Amino acid sequence: MKNAKKEKFFKTEKTPVEPYDEAALLEAQHLTKSFGELKVLNDISEKIYEGEKIAIIGPSGSGKSTFLRCLNVLEDPTDGYVFFEGNNLCNLKVDINLQRRRMGMVFQHFNLFNNMSVLKNITLAPVYVGMHDLRRAKLNNFKIKLLNLFKKKDKKTPLEEISKTAKEIKAEAKANAMRLLERIGLADKADVYPSTLSGGQRQRIAIVRALAMNPKVMLFDEPTSALDPEMVGEVLALIKEVANEGMTMVIVTHEMNFAREVATRVLFMDEGKITEQGTPEKIFGAPESDRLKDFLSKVL
Amino acid sequence: MQNYILANLFTQIGKIFSTQKYMKYVWRGLWNTLYISVCAAVIGLFIGTIVAIIKIQPKTKAWTVPKIICEAYTTVIRGTPMALQLFIMAFAVFAIRGFPLAVTAIIAFGINSGAYVSENIRAGILSVDKGQTEAGRALGVSGGFTMMRIVIPQGMKNVIPSVGNELIALIKETSIVSMVGTVYDLTYVSKLIGAPNELATYLAPMLVSAAFYLLIVYALTLAIKLIERRLRKSEKR
Numbered sequence A: 001m002k003n004a005k006k007e008k009f010f011k012t013e014k015t016p017v018e019p020y021d022e023a024a025l026l027e028a029q030h031l032t033k034s035f036g037e038l039k040v041l042n043d044i045s046e047k048i049y050e051g052e053k054i055a056i057i058g059p060s061g062s063g064k065s066t067f068l069r070c071l072n073v074l075e076d077p078t079d080g081y082v083f084f085e086g087n088n089l090c091n092l093k094v095d096i097n098l099q100r101r102r103m104g105m106v107f108q109h110f111n112l113f114n115n116m117s118v119l120k121n122i123t124l125a126p127v128y129v130g131m132h133d134l135r136r137a138k139l140n141n142f143k144i145k146l147l148n149l150f151k152k153k154d155k156k157t158p159l160e161e162i163s164k165t166a167k168e169i170k171a172e173a174k175a176n177a178m179r180l181l182e183r184i185g186l187a188d189k190a191d192v193y194p195s196t197l198s199g200g201q202r203q204r205i206a207i208v209r210a211l212a213m214n215p216k217v218m219l220f221d222e223p224t225s226a227l228d229p230e231m232v233g234e235v236l237a238l239i240k241e242v243a244n245e246g247m248t249m250v251i252v253t254h255e256m257n258f259a260r261e262v263a264t265r266v267l268f269m270d271e272g273k274i275t276e277q278g279t280p281e282k283i284f285g286a287p288e289s290d291r292l293k294d295f296l297s298k299v300l
Numbered sequence B: 001m002q003n004y005i006l007a008n009l010f011t012q013i014g015k016i017f018s019t020q021k022y023m024k025y026v027w028r029g030l031w032n033t034l035y036i037s038v039c040a041a042v043i044g045l046f047i048g049t050i051v052a053i054i055k056i057q058p059k060t061k062a063w064t065v066p067k068i069i070c071e072a073y074t075t076v077i078r079g080t081p082m083a084l085q086l087f088i089m090a091f092a093v094f095a096i097r098g099f100p101l102a103v104t105a106i107i108a109f110g111i112n113s114g115a116y117v118s119e120n121i122r123a124g125i126l127s128v129d130k131g132q133t134e135a136g137r138a139l140g141v142s143g144g145f146t147m148m149r150i151v152i153p154q155g156m157k158n159v160i161p162s163v164g165n166e167l168i169a170l171i172k173e174t175s176i177v178s179m180v181g182t183v184y185d186l187t188y189v190s191k192l193i194g195a196p197n198e199l200a201t202y203l204a205p206m207l208v209s210a211a212f213y214l215l216i217v218y219a220l221t222l223a224i225k226l227i228e229r230r231l232r233k234s235e236k237r
């Protein structure tokens, strides 16, 4: 016991970074996550390419959610790295907010902002980003102007171009949000609060909230598990639609039929490892390991 | 005999209300008590919110020192008597000639209530579902912005009753300031009105002051209830 503690104390060295695959959109490298003594992810390495629809299946507690949450570093990996478009998300020098804006995430419990209307839920992040950039550009221009005072006429630094005013940023975000709401047939709910909506409506709004940022990849964590059965269909239909538009997706799901239909690749997770993977035909039609066979016999 | 005392008391109270000079004192006392309480409450809420936010930060290296300072602050302030804190402020820290006692009081009460309020606010922030923060962060919004725009507005709703009670306690506690020196708050003016060369009795003016404290506290209690109900409604809209 004492030795184990000592070992843990001194063993803070991380696995060295390996060169990442430039062709991959997302790459997990030796991903390990422990909660105290509990090792939830055990050295997972996996690459996800653009356009892929990955379904993650596996028994409850096998680490599926944790794996997904490590992909956008909502959960800090204990060891290993995540690369997104060549950026090491575990490197503290990488601005994680900038990266997350291009990774949409949809949660089991929707997590719509309860204190904001549906419209505000969708526009919050786009407006935040727009205003943030605007403020940065203005500050930069102010600095340039100040420095230009001391420069000769022909040597002045040109100002940074500001293409949109604050008003335009907000109007654009609103128009985009309304377009998305119309697409899912909920435009009339723009001004209501999330608590008045059904689970299916909330989850569809959560999905378009993520889409409003134009992400490169969408991460879904059991998007239909908290829904009443009659609402599962509408949410899956929307996800399928987004998939057909070519979005790269990682979906943790218990909907095996959906996985079979939409996924280009299925990962089976068991005890913190991806123990088997392949096309849906292979995973569902010709499972190899006993664990997967056992799991499928229970859920199918 | 007893009837006589009671009748006398009523005449004395009547005299306070009918004498312009005494009523001026009362209004002035009411105003100063409210003024000190409100200013101290604002300072307290400000300090309390900051301390609460620091206390809920993860236990990383960068937060170690701020966390220790906040922990020490709440422990010391909540573990020592308010009167003593005020004495230290008035007779040591701000023992500067001409430094207004009202300002010293505002600072002392503000610092004091900050320690109590911080615990309530912390509980309020923690009562907000973690998923709200995660949703904000997953969208690429900064932690600070998520906290200010999503978590704190929701936490405040849960905090209003308990923070309201702290503020009520604060209003009553400001009466200690009259022990330190000359601040014309509700308690102090009751002493003035009852002085030998004025009304020459303390019971009546002190009852009047007490009634005004009660009035403020009662009004505030009602207001808090009203706000609470409003907020709960807005969530169901």
Ligand SMILES: Nc1ncnc2c1ncn2[C@@H]1O[C@H](COP(=O)(O)OP(=O)(O)O)[C@@H](O)[C@H]1O
Pocket: A035, A040, A058, A059, A060, A061, A062, A063, A064, A065, A066, A067
């Ligand atoms: N924040 C946490 N603290 C401690 N243990 C956790 C935490 N999150 C998850 N776990 C544990 O990690 C294991 C895997 O969890 P999870 O990734 O949610 O599994 P799955 O999504 O496959 O059901 C579970 O045993 C769970 O109890």
Ligand SMILES: [Mg+2]
Pocket: A064, A065, A066, A222
């Ligand atoms: Mg899960």
